[in-house]
Amino acid sequence: MNLLGFAQENRYEVPTNQVAEANRQPVVLLTGASSGIGLALSRRLLKEPCRLILTARESSLPRFAAAGIHESDRIAILPLDVTRLEERKATIEEANRRWDGVDVLINNAGVAFRAVCEHVTEADRVEQLNVNYHGPMGLIRLTLPRMRERRSGRIINISSVGGMMAMPTMALYSASKFALEGATESLWYEVRPFGIQVTLVQPGFIRSDSFKNTRYSALSRSAAENPGDPYRAHYLHMSRFIERYMGRARTTPDDVARHVIKIMRSRRPPLRSGATSDAHLFAWLRRLLPRGLYHEALYRCLPGIREWGPPRD
Numbered sequence: 001m002n003l004l005g006f007a008q009e010n011r012y013e014v015p016t017n018q019v020a021e022a023n024r025q026p027v028v029l030l031t032g033a034s035s036g037i038g039l040a041l042s043r044r045l046l047k048e049p050c051r052l053i054l055t056a057r058e059s060s061l062p063r064f065a066a067a068g069i070h071e072s073d074r075i076a077i078l079p080l081d082v083t084r085l086e087e088r089k090a091t092i093e094e095a096n097r098r099w100d101g102v103d104v105l106i107n108n109a110g111v112a113f114r115a116v117c118e119h120v121t122e123a124d125r126v127e128q129l130n131v132n133y134h135g136p137m138g139l140i141r142l143t144l145p146r147m148r149e150r151r152s153g154r155i156i157n158i159s160s161v162g163g164m165m166a167m168p169t170m171a172l173y174s175a176s177k178f179a180l181e182g183a184t185e186s187l188w189y190e191v192r193p194f195g196i197q198v199t200l201v202q203p204g205f206i207r208s209d210s211f212k213n214t215r216y217s218a219l220s221r222s223a224a225e226n227p228g229d230p231y232r233a234h235y236l237h238m239s240r241f242i243e244r245y246m247g248r249a250r251t252t253p254d255d256v257a258r259h260v261i262k263i264m265r266s267r268r269p270p271l272r273s274g275a276t277s278d279a280h281l282f283a284w285l286r287r288l289l290p291r292g293l294y295h296e297a298l299y300r301c302l303p304g305i306r307e308w309g310p311p312r313d
């Protein structure tokens, strides 16, 4: 049994010429590896007995050297903008050429738009879905043939509490993570007969600066700054709320990284795995409360809700 547990879950017959393959040092491909959860995970993976393909957008590659991470015989650092088909193809071709394929694919790269539905343009919608949904599914598609041949492999998609519940001003983000969750659930059924394990990791609030990377649409940015805009209170209160909770959160990117490593080592990883205590709480509330009651309670708890909308008489 190797450290990352390949093939041990494979309850189907493994041809003898694949026994040696089952013992090979696993190849882990990570997206969005140069910051936040991705960088924390890169650091942890460096200590694991595996070969690493750390990827980031071309402009972010210098961050690896700044973090003391360099190419070696077991570390490949490659440019990968997950929205670009040709870069996805080049990355998987290089993985196949160098190390005969990918054993663990971790789709971590992600962005979060903040905008009410009325302020979302077609271009915003496409960009959000390209990074958080189309990109990961495109990479999975290219990675699967080799995993199927091997009859082993792991796919870990970093989702979010936003993939189990939606909050105002986060429609785009939730749409992308709900899409990722739905497709990953289908995938779980489809590839299990090939011995491939699939998991959605769901972090909630994390003590990190990633809210600083939040994208505003052109319309939502100007609305948030315009005192006369009917949605200004939505942005004001939601932004403050998210920033405050991220600042107070006890979970760090490194805690999520540790959680992912635990999933990689697990003999029977679950389809969904909450990575923070608020993720467990929301999953529990969604399961137990009748939907109508849940939405009513959440609405009443929204920060500063009495100030949202037109002025009250």
Ligand SMILES: NC(=O)c1ccc[n+]([C@@H]2O[C@H](COP(=O)([O-])OP(=O)(O)OC[C@H]3O[C@@H](n4cnc5c(N)ncnc54)[C@H](OP(=O)(O)O)[C@@H]3O)[C@@H](O)[C@H]2O)c1
Pocket: 031, 032, 033, 034, 035, 036, 037, 038, 056, 057, 059, 060, 080, 081, 082, 083, 107, 108, 109, 110, 111, 112, 131, 158, 159, 160, 161, 202, 203, 204, 205, 206, 208, 210, 213, 246, 253
């Ligand atoms: N932080 C949280 O509270 C939280 C909570 C729940 C879920 N998550 C999820 O966790 C994952 C990591 O987020 P994080 O908190 O670590 O945020 P982060 O610090 O903003 O990191 C996001 C990473 O994604 C990369 N990225 C963005 N667009 C990309 C593209 N087109 N191609 C390739 N890489 C791209 C970024 O690279 P650049 O530096 O080049 O932009 C960055 O490395 C995301 O999927 C996010 O949705 C985060």
